Amino acid sequence: MSAKTDLSKFNNSWYKPGGNVFTRMIWYFVNATIINSYMPFSSIKIFWLRMFGAKIGNGVVIKPKVNIKYPWRLKIGSNTWIGENVWIDNLDDVEIGNNVCISQGAMLLCGNHDYKKSSFDLITGKIILEDGAWVGAKAVVCPGTTMKTHSVLTVGSVASGTLESYSVYSGNKAVKVKERSLIN
Amino acid sequence: MSAKTDLSKFNNSWYKPGGNVFTRMIWYFVNATIINSYMPFSSIKIFWLRMFGAKIGNGVVIKPKVNIKYPWRLKIGSNTWIGENVWIDNLDDVEIGNNVCISQGAMLLCGNHDYKKSSFDLITGKIILEDGAWVGAKAVVCPGTTMKTHSVLTVGSVASGTLESYSVYSGNKAVKVKERSLIN
Amino acid sequence: MSAKTDLSKFNNSWYKPGGNVFTRMIWYFVNATIINSYMPFSSIKIFWLRMFGAKIGNGVVIKPKVNIKYPWRLKIGSNTWIGENVWIDNLDDVEIGNNVCISQGAMLLCGNHDYKKSSFDLITGKIILEDGAWVGAKAVVCPGTTMKTHSVLTVGSVASGTLESYSVYSGNKAVKVKERSLIN
Numbered sequence: 001m002s003a004k005t006d007l008s009k010f011n012n013s014w015y016k017p018g019g020n021v022f023t024r025m026i027w028y029f030v031n032a033t034i035i036n037s038y039m040p041f042s043s044i045k046i047f048w049l050r051m052f053g054a055k056i057g058n059g060v061v062i063k064p065k066v067n068i069k070y071p072w073r074l075k076i077g078s079n080t081w082i083g084e085n086v087w088i089d090n091l092d093d094v095e096i097g098n099n100v101c102i103s104q105g106a107m108l109l110c111g112n113h114d115y116k117k118s119s120f121d122l123i124t125g126k127i128i129l130e131d132g133a134w135v136g137a138k139a140v141v142c143p144g145t146t147m148k149t150h151s152v153l154t155v156g157s158v159a160s161g162t163l164e165s166y167s168v169y170s171g172n173k174a175v176k177v178k179e180r181s182l183i184n
Numbered sequence: 185m186s187a188k189t190d191l192s193k194f195n196n197s198w199y200k201p202g203g204n205v206f207t208r209m210i211w212y213f214v215n216a217t218i219i220n221s222y223m224p225f226s227s228i229k230i231f232w233l234r235m236f237g238a239k240i241g242n243g244v245v246i247k248p249k250v251n252i253k254y255p256w257r258l259k260i261g262s263n264t265w266i267g268e269n270v271w272i273d274n275l276d277d278v279e280i281g282n283n284v285c286i287s288q289g290a291m292l293l294c295g296n297h298d299y300k301k302s303s304f305d306l307i308t309g310k311i312i313l314e315d316g317a318w319v320g321a322k323a324v325v326c327p328g329t330t331m332k333t334h335s336v337l338t339v340g341s342v343a344s345g346t347l348e349s350y351s352v353y354s355g356n357k358a359v360k361v362k363e364r365s366l367i368n
Numbered sequence: 369m370s371a372k373t374d375l376s377k378f379n380n381s382w383y384k385p386g387g388n389v390f391t392r393m394i395w396y397f398v399n400a401t402i403i404n405s406y407m408p409f410s411s412i413k414i415f416w417l418r419m420f421g422a423k424i425g426n427g428v429v430i431k432p433k434v435n436i437k438y439p440w441r442l443k444i445g446s447n448t449w450i451g452e453n454v455w456i457d458n459l460d461d462v463e464i465g466n467n468v469c470i471s472q473g474a475m476l477l478c479g480n481h482d483y484k485k486s487s488f489d490l491i492t493g494k495i496i497l498e499d500g501a502w503v504g505a506k507a508v509v510c511p512g513t514t515m516k517t518h519s520v521l522t523v524g525s526v527a528s529g530t531l532e533s534y535s536v537y538s539g540n541k542a543v544k545v546k547e548r549s550l551i552n
Contacts, residue, residue, distance in 0.1 A: 002350055003366040005283040005316035005334060007263040008243055032222040038400040059376055079375040085455075087269075089288065089321075099373040101488065104457065105475065107289065109321050115336055115352075118368050120285065132373035137457075137477050138508055138526075140322055140340050150373060152483055156508050156526040156540050158322075158340040166370055168483075171540055172340050172355055182371040184486050186534055187550040189467040189500035189518060191447040192427055216406040271453075273472065273505075291473065293505050299520055299536075302552050304469065324506055324524050342506075342524040356524050356539055 009119040017091070018072045019053070027052050031068055038064045049074065057098065069110075076100075077131065092124035092143065097131035103155075105138040112143045130165070132182075152180055193303040201275070202256045203237070211236050211255065220251045233258065241282065253294075260284075261315065276308035276327065281315035287339075289322040296327045314349070316366075336364055377487040385459070386440045387421070395420050399436055406432045417442065425466065437478075444468075445499065460492035460511065465499035471523075473506040480511045498533070500550075520548055 017024065030048050039045070045062045053072030060076055063084040068074060073090045076082075077098035084104040088094055092110040102108070108129075114121040125143030132150035135141060140158045147153065148165035158172040166180045201208065214232050223229070229246045238255040241262030251271045252258060258274055260266075261282035268288040272278055276294035286292070292313075298305040309327030316334035319325060324342045331337065332349035342356040350364045385392065398416050407413070413430045421440030428444055431452040436442060441458045444450075445466035452472040456462055460478040470476070476497075482489040493512030500518035503509060508526045515521065516533035526540040534548045 002334070003368045005285075005318075005366065007265065007283045007285070028222070028224070038396070040396070081375065087289070099375045099488075101373075101375070101481065104477075105455070107322060109288075109339065113285065113318070115318060115364060116366055118366060120283075134373075134481070134483060138475060142339055150370070154526075154540075155477065155510055156340075156524075158338075172338075180483060182373065182484055182486060184371045186518070187552045189469075189502075189550065191449065191467045191469070212406070212408070271473070291506060293472075293523065297469065297502070299502060299548060300550055302550060304467075326523055340524075342522075356522075 003118045005115075005120055006118050007120055010121075011119065012122045015091075015122055015124070017070055019070065023052070023072075024070075027071065035062075036065055036067045040064055063104070083137070090127070091122075093126045094129075095126070096129045097133065097149070099131055100129050100133050100135075102129070102135045103137040103139070106135045107140045108135075109140055110143050133163075150180055150182060187302045189299075189304055190302050191304055194305075195303065196306045199275075199306055199308070201254055203254065207236070207256075208254075215252055219246075220249055222248045224248055247288070267321070274311070275306075277310045278313075279310070280313045281317065281333070283316050284313050284318070286313070286319045287321040287323070290319045291324045292319075293324055294327050317347075334364055334366060371486045373483075373488055374486050375488055378489075379487065380490045383459075383490055383492070385438055387438065391420070391440075392438075395439065403430075404433055404435045408432055431472070451505070458495070459490075461494045462497075463494070464497045465501065465517070467500050468497050468502070470497070470503045471505040471507070474503045475508045476503075477508055478511050501531075518548055518550060 035045055042062045046056050049071045055075040057078030059079040061081045065085045067087045069090050073093045076096045080100040082102050086102050087107040090110050108127050110124050112123040128146040130149040133147040134152045136155040138156045139153045142160035145159050147163045150166045151163040152168040153159045154170040157170050157174040159174045163169050167176050168178045168180050170177045219229055226246045230240050233255045236255040239259040243263040245265045247268040249269045253274045257277045260280045264284040266286050270286050271291040274294050292311050294308050296307040312330040314333040317331040318336045320339040322340045323337045326344035329343050331347045334350045335347040336352040337343045338354040341354050341358040343358040347353050351360050352362045352364050354361045410430045414424050417439045423443040425446030427447040429449045433453045435455045437458050441461045444464045448468040450470050454470050455475040458478050476495050478492050480491040496514040498517040501515040502520045504523040506524045507521045510528035513527050515531045518534045519531040520536040521527045522538040525538050525542040527542045531537050535544050536546045536548050538545045
């Protein structure tokens with residue numbers, strides 16, 4: 001006889017999102033009205049993200065309708081682009097390097113559940129996108145993934161684990177399909 | 185010489201969405217302004233869903249920005265979670281059991297077309313998610329699918345047909361990749 | 369030693385989106401408030417699209433929450449349907465024929481980058497959907513793709529290149545899985 005999931009037993013009281021209740025409430029409102037809006041100006045969005053603890057370099061572009069869970073868990077280098085409608089669901093830390101491109105509609109997903117436990121425990125995993133990485137449109141990066149420098153995840157693909165540097169990954173689950181040779 | 189699609193011949197007058205024109209108009213507005221909004225309180229959303237005929241158990245969580253077509257075609261058990269930005273496009277009945285998790289960005293799709301007919305007839309298919317099933321983030325459940333008890337559909341996967349109980353499915357179209365062993 | 373992406377060198381000054389700065393600003397606002405809204409009436413949306421240069425035939429249905437980048441780069445035949453939440457990101461020309469169905473949540477993506485150049489140059493590609501083609505829900509059509517007459521792309525699939533007429537494609541990257549035989 002197999003065990004059964006019982007979500008009434010779910011307990012994530014150990015989980016520390018960061019910030020305090022009040023900060024999270026205000027951020028929820030700022031995200032809904034400014035970051036996740038059609039407002040086009042990156043500078044205003046970067047201002048608010050930094051006010052709530054995000055570390056963001058220079059020359060960063062943040063397109064409209066982006067959705068960011070917790071700015072205090074977000075680090076972005078310089079000259080990086082966050083595309084339209086990108087969803088950074090960072091229940092855990094997300095570290096994005098320099099010259100990274102996250103294309104429109106992509107998702108960085110930091111939350112998972114232990115589906116082997118009836119209490120369906122929350123598991124979070126950090127995401128690291130190293131310098132020069134490219135997440136294609138509508139692609140999903142799963143919890144715990146590291147995209148090594150200049151790795152590429154193609155349109156609509158789903159990545160987990162570690163993606164090798166200067167390599168192109170495709171599919172669900174994404175596998176390496178070729179090298180990325182880059183010239184000046 | 186092949187036949188050609190002619191959407192001017194499309195005729196779905198046989199289709200009964202349920203409710204009456206007035207009910208559907210009001211629901212359209214309630215869905216747009218309350219269910220599909222950033223408003224965080226499950227209880228208010230459940231109140232409105234029940235007012236429009238949804239059967240919903242206890243301890244159900246409905247996250248923000250959910251999109252539900254016809255509440256009178258929706259049945260949800262107890263202790264079930266509907267994640268942020270989930271789209272329940274229930275042109276047909278959707279029955280969701282107890283302790284089910286539908287993760288963020290997932291879609292339950294009940295509408296299809298007969299692409300072998302030039303009139304492109306509407307076909308709808310009921311979706312059943314049995315107790316303990318888990319639909320991963322950004323996954324799509326196609327018309328007519330049954331996810332048997334405690335089956336799992338991984339992130340970004342696309343399911344159709346019947347998913348066996350206590351089994352993990354992945355890919356597009358999703359295939360069984362392993363058993364789900366569950367302990368208390 | 370490999371070269372590195374440097375997005376500060378990115379230069380798309382050669383790219384001509386069409387319209388002028390003022391037209392694009394107004395369209396941005398019209399798209400955000402009318403096309404990408406819950407407003408249900410196709411006729412009003414078609415009126416605005418035509419005002420901004422779109423060529424649109426008769427009997428076209430445009431569902432709510434559609435997102436269209438540049439209407440002056442859009443051509444739609446007659447009796448064609450654009451589903452709810454469809455994203456036409458037409459940095460390049462998009463030509464959609466008669467009796468085409470683009471289902472809910474699908475994306476037409478015209479922008480790409482040259483990932484072999486450190487300057488990550490913008491590359492755009494025209495998309496052609498010939499008469500009777502069907503793009504399934506949540507599917508993505510990549511830059512430069514032609515879907516020949518009556519080709520079908522299944523739910524959640526990702527297409528590139530040329531899809532043969534009267535053929536069904538599935539997967540990421542989508543491959544031909546069967547013929548589409550069509551009767552009157």
